[in-house]
């Protein structure tokens with residue numbers, strides 16, 4: 001194949017359409033991911049509250065996607081224990097109670113104390129830079145008052161940090177707990193309080209970089225303690241409306 005300067009990408013695309021058969025799959029996966037993030041952000045942003053029914057036909061209409069895509073996104077949210085799916089009743093947002101919230105945070109303290117220690121063995125400068133980029137994304141969303149996506153990205157930071165370790169078992173447990181924690185924070189956080197503080201995430205990365213394992217473990221525990229200490233138990237919310245929650249899409 002002769003590739004002339006300046007026309008390389010066009011020539012390659014024209015002669016090697018290798019990815020075409022997978023294009024629909026890729027686009028469908030992207031749609032799933034987008035819908036998952038949109039619904040999760042709306043829940044974490046209080047545009048959707050526990051009790052509201054997530055109707056497949058309405059979501060398909062709002063996001064102009066097939067009901068299959070909606071179903072896949074809802075199944076993933078169900079797997080993450082954000083929504084509950086019952087036969088003939090459809091999907092509803094889960095309302096974790098306070099004792100469940102405390103149980104999850106207790107489990108996270110145990111798991112993440114160990115994970116941060118194991119992650120430090122593999123925390124290269126470039127891995128830590130990637131973590132900082134993750135926290136910058138979280139900070140940017142919070143500054144734009146996109147509370148839902150800020151909260152989701154703060155959860156991503158904990159997962160990304162854990163993934164530096166090689167402990168796939170504990171990473172698996174943490175991945176189960178993080179979305180539920182985000183839901184709990186969204187439901188019970190004190191107004192105007194950023195519970196999973198991005199500044200604490202930056203500080204944690206600095207301590208990890210210093211190599212002081214005990215200090216990093218203490219800081220992680222303190223960070224999770226701070227979240228629990230600020231839970232507000234009297235913060236009831238009412239169910240919303242799917243079209244109002246996603247008004248920016250249509």
Ligand SMILES: [Zn+2]
Pocket residue numbers: 154158196197201223
């Ligand atoms: Zn955090």
